[in-house]
Amino acid sequence: xxxxxxxxxAEERFHAGVALLREIAGDRVADGVLANHQSxxxxxxxxxxxxxxxxxxxxLYQRPGLSMRDRALAVLGVDIGMMRSRxxxxxxxxxxxxxxxxxxxxxxxxxxLVWYCGMPTIREVLDEVxxxxxxxxxxxxxxxxxxxxxxxxx
Numbered sequence: 001x002x003x004x005x006x007x008x009x010a011e012e013r014f015h016a017g018v019a020l021l022r023e024i025a026g027d028r029v030a031d032g033v034l035a036n037h038q039s040x041x042x043x044x045x046x047x048x049x050x051x052x053x054x055x056x057x058x059x060l061y062q063r064p065g066l067s068m069r070d071r072a073l074a075v076l077g078v079d080i081g082m083m084r085s086r087x088x089x090x091x092x093x094x095x096x097x098x099x100x101x102x103x104x105x106x107x108x109x110x111x112x113l114v115w116y117c118g119m120p121t122i123r124e125v126l127d128e129v130x131x132x133x134x135x136x137x138x139x140x141x142x143x144x145x146x147x148x149x150x151x152x153x154x
Contacts, residue, residue: 014050017058024057024068024098072099073109080113083121086128093132103133 014037022030033053036046061071072095079089096106106129114122 010051010054013054013058015058016062017053017056020057020061021053024095068099069096069101072096072101076106076109077113080110080121080125081117083117083124086124089125089128090132093129097132103129106133 018030018033018037021033033049037050039046061068066074072092075092076096078084079092093106097103107126110122110126110129113125117125
């Protein structure tokens with residue numbers, strides 16, 4: 001399947017998004033996104049990834065007015081309220097940790113939202129939060145990055 005190359009403006013947003021992703025999540029994640037972008041065996045899923053990185057990290061997350069931490073909190077609230085897929089929730093929990101939100105704050109967010117979302121939803125969310133916290137992919141690297149996370153979207 002052939003893919004459609006990005007236009008100049010979208011290409012610029014994509015690379016700005018990769019740069020921010022590198023700052024937040026590290027070289028391994030950013031290099032993986034770039035490798036997919038440059039792959040000759042791309043499909044429509046690769047196009048969607050380019051669009052998502054360019055739009056979210058290249059545009060939305062770089063707007064002035066909110067810190068990366070505040071944006072991560074907003075995304076988590078939506079994920080929890082809508083009970084998004086476990087994969088999306090896990091990725092956004094990782095983003096929250098990398099943006100400086102502590103594990104205790106994650107649990108407190110769940111406590112606040114239990115009133116609005118219900119116990120069954122929050123129990124599932126807590127299972128996902130615990131899984132992320134226990135995973136090796138967010139261990140020491142996440143804890144190191146939290147102290148140096150992006151403080152402001154300005």
